Amino acid sequence: KTLKTYENLFVDSDFYRVHQSYLVNLKHVKKYTKGKPPFIIISNDDKIRVSINKKSGLLERLNNLK
Numbered sequence: 377k378t379l380k381t382y383e384n385l386f387v388d389s390d391f392y393r394v395h396q397s398y399l400v401n402l403k404h405v406k407k408y409t410k411g412k413p414p415f416i417i418i419s420n421d422d423k424i425r426v427s428i429n430k431k432s433g434l435l436e437r438l439n440n441l442k
Contacts, residue, residue, distance in 0.1 A: 392437050395427045402441055408434075 383393045390402045394416060401428040404419040416434075426434055 390441065392430075392434060394430050394434055395425050398424050400424060402437055405438060408438065 378380050379393070379397070379399055383391075383399055386399070392402055393399045397418060400416070401417060406419055406421075407417040408426075409415045409417065413428065414431055416424050416426055431434055
């Protein structure tokens, strides 16, 4: 199955597609790092690139979680 399939399954959950290749659980985001490109650090200390097109949606979703 494609990542788009899973993105649609989790549309009403805490998962968000931050990049063409990454669908992340927002509850596991530890840190957002500004820059070109921006990154997030998740709970297992992996660094994941955030698409410029997804940046504003990600920040909005993270603010709504708190």
